[in-house]
Amino acid sequence: MRIPLISPSTTSPFEGLLEHAEKVRECAWVFQQAVECYASEQCEEFINFKDEVVKLESEADAIKRRIRGHLPKGTKMPVSRFELFLYIREQDKVLDSVEESLNWLSYRVKPGIPENLKKDVFLLVDSVIEPIEMLSKLVFEAKKYFESYSEKQRKIVKEIIHQVRRQEHEADELEDELKIKIFSLEKDPVTIFHMVRLCEMIGSIADHAENAGDMMRAMVAKKKGAFFGD
Amino acid sequence: MELYLFCLIILGSLAIFDLMVGVSNDAVNFLNSSIGSKVAPRHIIMIVASLGILAGVTFSSGMMEVARKGIFYPRYFVMPELITIFLAVMLADVILLDLFNTFGMPTSTTVSIVFELLGAAVAVSIFKLLGQGESLSGLIKYINTAKALAIIMGILLSVVVAFLSGVIAQFFTRLVFTFDYMPRLKRYGALWGGLALSIITYFILIKGSKGASFLTPETIAWIKTHSMMILSFNFLVFGIIFHFLSLFTRINILKPIVLVGTFSLAMAFAANDLVNFIGVPLAGLNAYQLASSLGDPLRATMEALEKPVKANTMLLLMAGSIMVATLWLSRKARTVTSTEVNLARQDIGIERFGSSFFGRVIVGAAWAAVGFMRKVVPVGLRRAIAIRLDPSKTTLLPGPDGTKPSFDLVRASVNLVVASAIISLATSMKLPLSTTYVTFMVAMGTSLADQAWGRESAVYRVTGVITVIGGWFFTAVGAFTTSFLFATAIYFFKLPAIIALLGLIAFSLFASYRYHLKKEKEKEQMEALAIIGISDPKASIAMTFEQTGQFLRQISDNVDICFDAAFAEDLERLRDTKAQAEKIEAMASLIINNIFMALSSLQQEDISKTAQYAKTTGVIQSIAACHRDIVFQTCQHFENYHPGFDEEQKDELRHVKAFVTRLLWNTAIMLMRRKRVDFNYISNQYERLKELVDKCDKNQVLRIQRGQSKPKVTLLYFALLGNCLRLSEQTKELLILFRDSLGLKSK
Numbered sequence: 021m022r023i024p025l026i027s028p029s030t031t032s033p034f035e036g037l038l039e040h041a042e043k044v045r046e047c048a049w050v051f052q053q054a055v056e057c058y059a060s061e062q063c064e065e066f067i068n069f070k071d072e073v074v075k076l077e078s079e080a081d082a083i084k085r086r087i088r089g090h091l092p093k094g095t096k097m098p099v100s101r102f103e104l105f106l107y108i109r110e111q112d113k114v115l116d117s118v119e120e121s122l123n124w125l126s127y128r129v130k131p132g133i134p135e136n137l138k139k140d141v142f143l144l145v146d147s148v149i150e151p152i153e154m155l156s157k158l159v160f161e162a163k164k165y166f167e168s169y170s171e172k173q174r175k176i177v178k179e180i181i182h183q184v185r186r187q188e189h190e191a192d193e194l195e196d197e198l199k200i201k202i203f204s205l206e207k208d209p210v211t212i213f214h215m216v217r218l219c220e221m222i223g224s225i226a227d228h229a230e231n232a233g234d235m236m237r238a239m240v241a242k243k244k245g246a247f248f249g250d
Numbered sequence: 251m252e253l254y255l256f257c258l259i260i261l262g263s264l265a266i267f268d269l270m271v272g273v274s275n276d277a278v279n280f281l282n283s284s285i286g287s288k289v290a291p292r293h294i295i296m297i298v299a300s301l302g303i304l305a306g307v308t309f310s311s312g313m314m315e316v317a318r319k320g321i322f323y324p325r326y327f328v329m330p331e332l333i334t335i336f337l338a339v340m341l342a343d344v345i346l347l348d349l350f351n352t353f354g355m356p357t358s359t360t361v362s363i364v365f366e367l368l369g370a371a372v373a374v375s376i377f378k379l380l381g382q383g384e385s386l387s388g389l390i391k392y393i394n395t396a397k398a399l400a401i402i403m404g405i406l407l408s409v410v411v412a413f414l415s416g417v418i419a420q421f422f423t424r425l426v427f428t429f430d431y432m433p434r435l436k437r438y439g440a441l442w443g444g445l446a447l448s449i450i451t452y453f454i455l456i457k458g459s460k461g462a463s464f465l466t467p468e469t470i471a472w473i474k475t476h477s478m479m480i481l482s483f484n485f486l487v488f489g490i491i492f493h494f495l496s497l498f499t500r501i502n503i504l505k506p507i508v509l510v511g512t513f514s515l516a517m518a519f520a521a522n523d524l525v526n527f528i529g530v531p532l533a534g535l536n537a538y539q540l541a542s543s544l545g546d547p548l549r550a551t552m553e554a555l556e557k558p559v560k561a562n563t564m565l566l567l568m569a570g571s572i573m574v575a576t577l578w579l580s581r582k583a584r585t586v587t588s589t590e591v592n593l594a595r596q597d598i599g600i601e602r603f604g605s606s607f608f609g610r611v612i613v614g615a616a617w618a619a620v621g622f623m624r625k626v627v628p629v630g631l632r633r634a635i636a637i638r639l640d641p642s643k644t645t646l647l648p649g650p651d652g653t654k655p656s657f658d659l660v661r662a663s664v665n666l667v668v669a670s671a672i673i674s675l676a677t678s679m680k681l682p683l684s685t686t687y688v689t690f691m692v693a694m695g696t697s698l699a700d701q702a703w704g705r706e707s708a709v710y711r712v713t714g715v716i717t718v719i720g721g722w723f724f725t726a727v728g729a730f731t732t733s734f735l736f737a738t739a740i741y742f743f744k745l746p747a748i749i750a751l752l753g754l755i756a757f758s759l760f761a762s763y764r765y766h767l768k769k770e771k772e773k774e775q776m777e778a779l780a781i782i783g784i785s786d787p788k789a790s791i792a793m794t795f796e797q798t799g800q801f802l803r804q805i806s807d808n809v810d811i812c813f814d815a816a817f818a819e820d821l822e823r824l825r826d827t828k829a830q831a832e833k834i835e836a837m838a839s840l841i842i843n844n845i846f847m848a849l850s851s852l853q854q855e856d857i858s859k860t861a862q863y864a865k866t867t868g869v870i871q872s873i874a875a876c877h878r879d880i881v882f883q884t885c886q887h888f889e890n891y892h893p894g895f896d897e898e899q900k901d902e903l904r905h906v907k908a909f910v911t912r913l914l915w916n917t918a919i920m921l922m923r924r925k926r927v928d929f930n931y932i933s934n935q936y937e938r939l940k941e942l943v944d945k946c947d948k949n950q951v952l953r954i955q956r957g958q959s960k961p962k963v964t965l966l967y968f969a970l971l972g973n974c975l976r977l978s979e980q981t982k983e984l985l986i987l988f989r990d991s992l993g994l995k996s997k
Contacts, residue, residue, distance in 0.1 A: 149908075149912075
């Protein structure tokens with residue numbers, strides 16, 4: 021049995037977590053804009069988008085530090101600190117992967133994304149953004165669950181985690197299809213290497229979103245005999 | 251006897267709760283005029299009211315009879331029966347008054363206690379008669395029907411009299427002072443001040459003398475027989491004082507009148523209504539003490555309770571202190587006060603009540619009556635009146651907090667003078683009335699005479715007044731029924747019933763506290779949206795951006811939840827989204843209003859920018875309508891228990907939802923942070939959504955051809971696709987309009 025978050029004096033760690041998830045989501049959108057900009061070749065804003073991602077990442081870092089520094093103690097924690105830290109780490113890794121992917125793109129400004137791959141790259145980006153968008157919803161619903169411990173709310177959280185997993189799987193499939201398509205291109209090896217690596221990096225964004233979902237699954241799991249958070 | 255001692259302790263605790271819920275509801279009676287007119291800083295008004303309450307409680311010692319013998323004859327009851335009645339009454343009173351406070355509805359604590367006493371006494375009398383094998387016609391012997399009827403009739407009559415008096419008094423006062431009252435105040439202020447304060451001080455004398463221990467019966471009788479003399483003398487003295495004040499100082503003489511009026515009404519409230527909160531527990535204590543002194547405490551009848559008893563002054567002061575503390579701290583008291591102040595407000599703004607059939611009928615009839623009057627009254631007279639009663643000349647000077655008051659000091663003083671006059675007249679004629687009903691109806695009458703209910707707001711205001719009056723009838727019926735049921739439970743099940751009812755009270759108080767907190771938060775959010783009073787065009791434009799962003803963000807979240815709830819066929823969540831959709835619609839109206847204000851302030855600078863206004867409001871309305879359609883159609887579909895989506899449909903709709911919410915969110919961020927807009931990104935998202943919707947359309951047609959989809963679910967599916975596409979299109983359009991009309995930067 022765990023104690024619901026009803027005390028008005030307690031600040032739920034999920035408030036900060038939600039704030040962090042929203043930064044991650046925003047960052048994902050900027051990433052999408054950056055990729056579209058990169059693909060259009062005439063766009064000169066790419067560097068600005070990259071800077072925006074860096075800025076958002078540092079803001080998210082500040083939130084992460086705040087969460088770690090202001091966790092309620094003992095019985096006021098609805099979940100284990102360890103699990104919570106693991107979750108934030110995974111959510112944060114999404115941002116790192118986004119930043120890494122943009123860095124990778126920036127290493128080779130010309131000739132950009134081959135014309136016949138553009139649509140597939142956009143589709144892949146779409147597919148990895150969907151699980152990231154789900155993260156903030158996941159935290160929001162989990163927060164509600166830890167306030168009420170209602171079974172219905174737990175089911176809602178589990179359903180979101182299920183969706184994140186499915187979306188990650190779809191992203192994996194798209195990544196594989198895209199890789200096949202890249203290798204079938206008669207392009208120079210550098211372009212092929214650049215594109216394959218880019219696919220893997222974009223794919224890893226969804227992997228971290230899925231990992232975060234799995235950490236949340238562990239947090240909402242029914243634990244027998246646990247009365248106090250650690 | 252231990253059980254009854256325990257009951258007494260409960261009665262004592264309930265008295266504290268009753269004092270708190272009672273003051274929260276009644277505070278509006280004496281605070282309405284001063285808070286509505288912002289006569290002084292809030293803390294000054296509260297200090298004056300607190301002093302009035304403390305003065306009033308010391309006068310209330312003679313008022314405790316109603317609880318003991320006003321409604322029933324104690325000589326026919328034994329102590330356990332009386333304790334049962336009193337417990338049922340207090341439990342019902344706390345629940346009922348707290349319910350009214352939570353919804354911000356003013357009601358009469360007198361009516362509530364009278365009907366609770368009636369309900370519980372009838373219940374106990376019926377069971378007593380049945381137990382003794384007597385017929386129910388004997389009930390009349392137990393109940394003081396004459397007094398109960400007199401109370402009810404008096405109260406109903408006072409409602410009509412108060413409203414009409416308010417209308418007439420305000421009409422003539424306004425005719426004298428007009429809406430631009432300051433220049434006329436110099437001329438007629440002393441006369442009005444003398445009249446107002448002489449009525450108010452007479453009211454203090456009449457109300458105070460009833461329970462004041464330092465006045466002999468002869469003195470009280472003299473006051474009553476020399477009313478005219480006292481009034482004339484006071485009129486003369488106050489008239490002279492006010493004349494000198496207006497000649498030699500810059501004091502607005504309406505201010506002391508309103509403050510003294512507030513003091514007097516607070517005093518009358520404490521003197522009169524204290525009995526409603528502690529009268530019953532004190533009567534219980536008297537019954538217990540009386541029974542304990544007798545040989546057979548459980549069977550001896552309680553005729554001794556019919557003798558007058560003086561309450562302990564220390565006890566009264568303690569009760570007064572609780573009332574004062576509640577007055578300062580209760581958030582629910584503010585909610586009740588704001589209901590009345592908003593209904594009487596001179597300006598237009600956010601209306602708390604919606605439109606109702608009765609409201610429309612009454613306004614229609616009133617409009618027809620106005621038309622008839624126009625034909626009957628000679629043109630010259632009509633013109634003369636219209637010049638003096640021109641509300642556009644209203645000079646609502648900002649209050650101490652810098653914001654505009656809801657009405658001016660002339661109306662506030664009329665409210666207090668008329669209410670005081672009616673209450674003191676009724677008291678001197680020994681007619682029972684409800685202070686709440688009188689002050690509320692006077693306030694409504696004066697606002698009607700002041701044309702505060704113009705065509706912009708009349709239907710909503712009248713609906714509000716009907717709702718409040720409907721609540722009064724509910725008070726009587728609810729009080730009677732609840733205490734009847736509670737008394738029945740306690741009569742038969744004793745301690746278990748008492749414990750269960752205490753549990754019910756605890757739950758009810760907790761639930762209402764949470765509900766009220768939630769509603770207050772929502773109200774604050776809505777009020778924060780209104781940009782009335784911001785004159786700086788830049789600030790109002792910044793606020794418009796922020797609010798439109800919030801609006802899109804809320805739509806995005808609600809669409810997201812709606813789709814998820816539809817996939818899970820979760821009716822409860824769907825209904826939540828429906829409620830949220832209604833709030834978002836209200837928000838859309840406010841934003842449109844704000845954009846109008848922002849653009850009208852811009853007009854002076856650049857007229858070309860305002861040309862897009864009509865388009866902008868149309869687009870915001872379309873966005874709200876698309877959102878409403880998505881939510882309402884989905885909710886209706888599942889409320890009719892039609893089949894849900896299959897996995898393939900869910901999957902497609904999930905992708906569509908992702909695009910729409912992303913587009914809405916990104917637009918929201920661009921507006922809220924005044925980020926440079928990436929129109930290419932938004933256009934790309936929209937184009938991809940269009941492609942996706944086309945694909946989904948084709949897939950659905952295939953499913954229909956294969957017989958995989960039923961008609962109702964197909965209808966919903968297409969409706970969702972269409973609305974999502976339109977929502978995105980309009981959002982894109984909004985962004986362009988904001989760029990063109992309000993200067994949003996683009997990349």
